[in-house]
Amino acid sequence: MRPCDLEKDREIVFHDLPSGQVERALSLLEGMDGLTAMAGPAPNQLRVRYNVCEYTLEGLESALSSQGFHLDNSLLSKIKRALAYFCESVQRRNIAANEPDIKSQQAFVKVYEKHLHGDRDETPEEWREYK
Numbered sequence: 001m002r003p004c005d006l007e008k009d010r011e012i013v014f015h016d017l018p019s020g021q022v023e024r025a026l027s028l029l030e031g032m033d034g035l036t037a038m039a040g041p042a043p044n045q046l047r048v049r050y051n052v053c054e055y056t057l058e059g060l061e062s063a064l065s066s067q068g069f070h071l072d073n074s075l076l077s078k079i080k081r082a083l084a085y086f087c088e089s090v091q092r093r094n095i096a097a098n099e100p101d102i103k104s105q106q107a108f109v110k111v112y113e114k115h116l117h118g119d120r121d122e123t124p125e126e127w128r129e130y131k
Contacts, residue, residue, distance in 0.1 A: 005091075010057050010084060012046040013077050015070040022046050025064055035060075044072065052092060058085045
């Protein structure tokens with residue numbers, strides 16, 4: 001996976017009412033490390049850029065909603081939002097799955113050593129030297 005795949009550039013679309021939500025959201029998100037926020041092309045849009053290992057669109061939008069912001073709930077916005085949530089969730093799980101789990105590997109080695117498989121000779125040691 002290329003490092004640029006982890007960088008996300010997303011739009012957060014707010015409901016038209018109450019007005020001034022984009023400006024208030026910008027002031028909240030400005031100081032966050034690893035997150036760039038700017039006004040979008042439309043008056044009710046906010047553009048955010050972040051690394052998916054640090055933030056998710058779902059997390060950002062739920063944090064804004066808990067602060068009293070109203071997101072656009074049109075069908076198109078809901079579909080875009082659900083697709084972004086799903087893709088980021090899968091990507092984060094895949095990144096976590098690729099990290100080596102040393103303890104699990106050590107446990108597997110121990111189980112494999114004790115497991116009976118075809119490369120073991122069941123002949124007693126004293127009979128192996130008998131000719």
